[in-house]
Amino acid sequence: MPSQKIETGHQDIVHDLSMDYYGKRLATASSDATIKIIGVSGSSQQHLATLTGHNGPVWEVAWGHPKFGSMIASCGYDGSVILWKEGNNPNEWTQEHVFTEHKSSVNSIAWAPHELGQWLACGSSDGNISVFSARPDGSGWETTKIDQAHPIGVTSVSWAPSTAPGALVGSGSLDPVQKLASGGADKTVKVWKLYNGSWKLDCFPALQMHTNWVRDVAWAPNLGLPKSTIASASEDGTVIVWTVAKEGDQWAGRILNDFKSPVWRVTWSLTGNILAVADGNDNVTLWKEEVDGVWQQITTVEP
Numbered sequence: 001m002p003s004q005k006i007e008t009g010h011q012d013i014v015h016d017l018s019m020d021y022y023g024k025r026l027a028t029a030s031s032d033a034t035i036k037i038i039g040v041s042g043s044s045q046q047h048l049a050t051l052t053g054h055n056g057p058v059w060e061v062a063w064g065h066p067k068f069g070s071m072i073a074s075c076g077y078d079g080s081v082i083l084w085k086e087g088n089n090p091n092e093w094t095q096e097h098v099f100t101e102h103k104s105s106v107n108s109i110a111w112a113p114h115e116l117g118q119w120l121a122c123g124s125s126d127g128n129i130s131v132f133s134a135r136p137d138g139s140g141w142e143t144t145k146i147d148q149a150h151p152i153g154v155t156s157v158s159w160a161p162s163t164a165p166g167a168l169v170g171s172g173s174l175d176p177v178q179k180l181a182s183g184g185a186d187k188t189v190k191v192w193k194l195y196n197g198s199w200k201l202d203c204f205p206a207l208q209m210h211t212n213w214v215r216d217v218a219w220a221p222n223l224g225l226p227k228s229t230i231a232s233a234s235e236d237g238t239v240i241v242w243t244v245a246k247e248g249d250q251w252a253g254r255i256l257n258d259f260k261s262p263v264w265r266v267t268w269s270l271t272g273n274i275l276a277v278a279d280g281n282d283n284v285t286l287w288k289e290e291v292d293g294v295w296q297q298i299t300t301v302e303p
Helices: none
Strands: 014-019 025-030 034-041 044-052 058-063 071-076 081-086 093-099 106-111 119-124 129-134 141-146 154-159 179-184 189-195 198-201 214-219 228-234 238-244 252-258 263-268 274-279 284-289 295-301
Touching: 025 058, 025 071, 034 058, 034 071, 058 106, 071 106, 081 119, 093 141, 119 154, 119 179, 129 179, 141 198, 179 214, 189 228, 228 263, 238 263, 238 274, 252 274, 252 295, 274 295
Parallel strands: 014 058, 106 154, 154 214, 214 263
Antiparallel strands: 014 025, 025 034, 034 044, 058 071, 071 081, 081 093, 106 119, 119 129, 129 141, 154 179, 179 189, 189 198, 214 228, 228 238, 238 252, 263 274, 274 284, 284 295
């Protein structure tokens, strides 16, 4: 696929981007405190809207699932999480809700699988994770919290697939899975599960192989297969792939590669068998697991 250069119009560093469900629009987040919405069609692009509301750098943006309408979540250095709702025209966006639960920078946001409902997880430098869930009757939002999930700061959150591991082969339950993975400045990856309305740690001990901040975590789609997989990227230059065979077992970590520079982002393909890695050398590489369990680089994404 040929690469395409997109002029965002931002006045400062772009920290994050998110494609909508249909791959037609791009949302970008920047240190200039704005979010840009860009229409992308073939080789053409069109600036649709600039969203202003944050008082400082915007770290992440995330499109919600279209079954809940056209909505974007954003988080920033100012400690706020803003939900933006599209109006009747593609350039009309309003602030649907502003969450101000966190007292310092909100570094990461993630929408839950749509099967769970409209749920948004947020990780902050104050050490806490908050999970906002829309009430089914449309009367507002419920909030649950994981206090001091990573005491010196949460850097990343990622939802587990809603399909229980093993559901495809008949060994898993059919109840939707409500689990989160998080990474933090304490060098650990943690897994959380919702029990009777409150979040509990679901891995003992925390997953610890990194020697510096965990910058990103990404839970792989499992498509109902037995194994659960999480990738974590760290300031220490490594990506680790964590797997567990069945509920209650210990997670096992395997170093995918040492990139010799901080690794900022890890993202799975929709089928969960290819991992994209963005590192501090401005490289994006794609990796695939071989039959013997060893991860091989299959390509470098050319800018």
